[in-house]
Amino acid sequence: MTSLPVVNQPPHRCGALLDHLARRLRLRSESVLAPLGLRPRHLIALTVLRDQGGSSQQDLAKILEMDGTNVVGLLNDLETENLIERRRSPVDRRRHIVELTDVGAKLLARAEFALAAVEDEVFSGLDEEQRETLYTLLQQVTTTTNMEACTEAATRPC
Incomplete structure (x- = not known):
């Protein structure tokens, strides 16, 4: 029996999970x-x-x-x-x-x-504290992303 090569795994990515939950x-x-x-x-x-x-x-x-x-x-x-x-x-x-x-x-x-x-x-699957943490993190990402988008496109309302 041959063993499979050990492959370094990339860090966890959230995009696919967020897309699934959003859908x-x-x-x-x-x-x-x-x-x-x-x-x-x-x-x-x-x-x-x-x-x-x-x-x-x-x-x-x-x-x-x-x-x-x-x-x-x-x-x-x-x-x-x-x-x-x-x-x-x-x-x-x-x-x-x-x-x-x-x-x-x-x-x-x-x-x-x-x-x-x-x-x-x-x-x-999340308790109240976890939901609040998720909300805070999503709000943080959204705020940062919106500010970056406004900086890149100065004509867009922020």
Whole structure:
């Protein structure tokens, strides 16, 4: 019997595991958002509007890193369901300010509770302290990566 040669193993890499977890989270998230009539891009827009207290369409397009035409379509979807409202800016009548409606805020809260259950399912192998550590590490990496991206592309909003 011949023995296999000893091969040095590279250090552990997280990319494939993160991709796998992200895919699992995305699929489960889409399945709980669909009955609410939401898609992930709707959820992100609603979250930004809630967290910022409203936004101009142009600023929202920058934050979401979407083309202005696509943002208009997204906002049309949300407005049709009475989740957002657009009104003329009092400062610049050529611009629209987009704000979350009460209906939108309530639906966003329901979606966030549903997504919390998805995270509980996907991260069930971690206790609360481990989840908090994971969150802190992911937030650290995200912040560092965003700052590097902004440094490399000075025209991109940070």
